[in-house]
Amino acid sequence: MxxxxxxxxxxxxxxxxxxxxxxxxxxxxxxxxxxxxxxxxxxxxxxxxxxxxxxxxxxxxxxxxxxxxxxxxxxTTDAQDAVFGEYKKLRTVLLEKISNVIVQLETVQEDNLEESSGKSDLGSSIKDSISFN
Structure with a gap:
């Protein structure tokens, strides 16, 4: 070009x-x-x-x-960047914790459907935001 x-x-x-x-x-x-x-x-x-x-x-x-x-x-991040290096170290752990939170948010509580619905929406939003990683 x-x-x-x-x-x-x-x-x-x-x-x-x-x-x-x-x-x-x-x-x-x-x-x-x-x-x-x-x-x-x-x-x-x-x-x-x-x-x-x-x-x-x-x-x-x-x-x-x-x-x-x-x-x-x-x-494009520089592979030598110190912050990026730290992120790479923590990325898997962070994504696992986020996944656990999503599971908890998507768990339906029969006694409070409105709250469960809100939590489910929040969990879906979080899932969508991390799907770009």
């Missing part, structure tokens, strides 16, 4: 999109498409409003990819 769309020696981000590289990709694939259309009359060069429409779509897609890369970088 960096080689194809981003300025040389720059971080992958929306601000670092290289318009020359974007245009180069458009031109290359336009020519490739023309070569693949053997039975159809070859069209003229990619120009004016058609080029601008394709450029805008290409740019929008690359912007989304840049945001995705940024998001993935931000959400």
């Amino acid at each position: 960096r080689e194809t769309f981003i300025k040389n020696d720059a971080e992958i981000s929306e601000e670092n999109l290289d318009t020359e590289k974007l245009n180069k990709v458009l031109t290359e694939y336009w020519e490739l498409a023309a070569q693949n259309l053997n039975s159809v009359k070859r069209t003229s060069d990619l120009m004016s409003s058609l080029r601008m429409n394709l450029y805008k779509k290409e740019s929008k897609i690359v912007n989304i990819l840049c945001r995705y890369v940024s998001l993935m970088k931000a959400s």
